[in-house]
Amino acid sequence: MKTGDWARDPEGLYKHSRGGVIxxxxxxxxxxxxxxxxxxxxxxxxxxxxxPGVVLLHSGEPTRRHLVDAALLYAGPxxxxxxxxxxxxxxxRALPDHPFRVHxxxxxxxxxxxxxxxxxxxxxxxxxxxxHDGIPLAPLVRxxxxxxxxxxxxxxxxxxxxxxxxxxxxxxxLFAELDAGSSRGTAIPRQVLHRIADGARSVAEVDxxxxxxxSGLPEPLWNHELRDExxxxxxxxxxxxxxxxxAWEIDSYDFHFGEQQYAATVARNARYAAAGIAVLQxxxxxxxxxxxxxxxELAAAHRAAVARRxxx
Numbered sequence: 001m002k003t004g005d006w007a008r009d010p011e012g013l014y015k016h017s018r019g020g021v022i023x024x025x026x027x028x029x030x031x032x033x034x035x036x037x038x039x040x041x042x043x044x045x046x047x048x049x050x051x052p053g054v055v056l057l058h059s060g061e062p063t064r065r066h067l068v069d070a071a072l073l074y075a076g077p078x079x080x081x082x083x084x085x086x087x088x089x090x091x092x093r094a095l096p097d098h099p100f101r102v103h104x105x106x107x108x109x110x111x112x113x114x115x116x117x118x119x120x121x122x123x124x125x126x127x128x129x130x131x132h133d134g135i136p137l138a139p140l141v142r143x144x145x146x147x148x149x150x151x152x153x154x155x156x157x158x159x160x161x162x163x164x165x166x167x168x169x170x171x172x173x174l175f176a177e178l179d180a181g182s183s184r185g186t187a188i189p190r191q192v193l194h195r196i197a198d199g200a201r202s203v204a205e206v207d208x209x210x211x212x213x214x215s216g217l218p219e220p221l222w223n224h225e226l227r228d229e230x231x232x233x234x235x236x237x238x239x240x241x242x243x244x245x246x247a248w249e250i251d252s253y254d255f256h257f258g259e260q261q262y263a264a265t266v267a268r269n270a271r272y273a274a275a276g277i278a279v280l281q282x283x284x285x286x287x288x289x290x291x292x293x294x295x296x297e298l299a300a301a302h303r304a305a306v307a308r309r310x311x312x
Contacts, residue, residue, distance in 0.1 A: 006032050013057060018069040018134075020057045021050065051116050064100055068135060071102035071118045079104045080129045080136045083119070083150065086143035087160070089132055092167075094159040094213055096151065103146060105138060121146070125181065141169060141177045148192075149185030155219050158192045162209040171197050195222065204250045204284035208238060211287050214295035217241065217302050220248065226277070234271045237279075244305035247272055247279045248298065250287070276312075278305040 006013050006027075014020060016030060024037045041049040048056040050070040056062055062070070064085075072079050083103030084095050103119040106112060107126055114120040129136035137143065144164050148157045165171065174193055178186055196206075205222070212220065220239035226247070227233055239248035251265065272279045280301040286294050 006030055017057055018073065019065060021066050021069040021073060022055060022057060023073050024053045024055060051118060067100060067117055068102050071104055074115065074118060075104050075106055075112055075120060076110065079106050080127060080138050082138035082143045082146040084147050086137040087147055089135065089137055090140050090143065092160065092163055094163040096156050141173050145174065145177050145181065145189060148189040154188050154192065157188050158219060159213045161189065161192050161196060162206065162213065165196060165206055166210050204287060205238060207284065207287035208250050211291045211295050211298065212239065214291055215298045217299060228275050234275050235268045241302055244302050245277050245309060246302055246305040247277050249279060249281045250284050251281045278308065
C-alpha cells in the first residue's frame with residue numbers, strides 16, 4: 001500500500017492479517033506508522049493492543065483464536081503451541097477452568113520471554129508440529145505432558161492423563177515423553193502414570209476413571225484393599241470414597257454367570273455390609289454406553305452414603 005492508502009481501505013489491512021491480528025512491523029510495511037498503530041489502540045480508539053508489537057484491528061474482546069494468533073505472531077515463525085491450548089484444539093476436555101493462556105515452545109536460541117497471556121518455553125526438543133486450521137500444535141503426548149508439568153493439582157493431572165489413555169494413547173509413549181523432557185514439574189504426572197499403569201488393570205477401570213470425572217466427586221482410592229478394625233480382609237474395591245465409606249465395584253455379567261463367582265460376590269457384599277461400607281455395583285458396558293447416567297448414580301450413591309454416616 002502507498003502511504004495513507006490504508007486509511008481509505010481498512011479491508012486491505014485485514015487481508016494482510018491473521019483474522020484481524022497483525023504485527024506493528026507488518027503494518028509499518030503497509031504504510032501505517034508505528035506511532036499511529038499505538039495511538040489507535042488507546043481507550044476509545046478502533047484497535048486493540050494484544051501483545052508487544054501485536055494489535056487487533058478492532059476494539060472488541062479478542063477470541064481465543066485471536067489470542068493464539070497473537071501469541072504466534074509475537075513469538076515468531078518457529079513457535080509451536082503446546083499445553084492446554086494444544087490439548088483443547090486436539091479434542092481433550094478434561095482441562096482446568098483457569099484464565100486462558102497460550103503456552104509456546106520456541107528454539108533454545110530464541111531470546112524471547114513470555115508476556116501477557118503468553119508462556120514461552122525455550123527448548124532443545126522442538127517437536128514436529130501438527131498443523132490444525134493453520135495453527136502449529138505440539139503432538140498430543142507432548143502437549144498433554146507440557147500441561148501436566150504446570151498443574152499443581154493431582155486431581156487435575158489424573159483427569160487429563162486418564163482422558164488421554166481413554167483416547168488410546170499408550171502408557172509407554174507417555175512415560176517416554178516424560179523421561180525425555182525436563183524433570184521440572186514431573187513428580188505428580190509420574191506418580192499418576194504409575195498409578196494408572198498399576199491400578200488401571202482393565203479397560204473397564206480406565207472407563208471408570210473417565211466416568212468418575214463426570215461425577216464431580218473427590219477422587220476415590222483406586223483398587224484399594226480394605227480391612228476391618230481387626231485387620232480382617234474385606235475386599236479390594238475398584239474405587240473407594242474414604243469420607244463417604246462408599247465402595248464402587250465394576251462387576252461384569254461374565255464374572256457373575258458362574259455359581260462360584262456369584263457366591264464370592266455375595267460374600268464380598270456381606271463383608272462390606274458388616275463393616276458399614278456402602279457399595280455401588282456397575283456393569284462395565286454401561287461405563288461407555290451410559291457414562292452420564294452412571295456418573296449421576298455414583299453421585300447419588302455418594303450423597304446417600306454421606307447422609308447415612310451423618311445420621312449414624
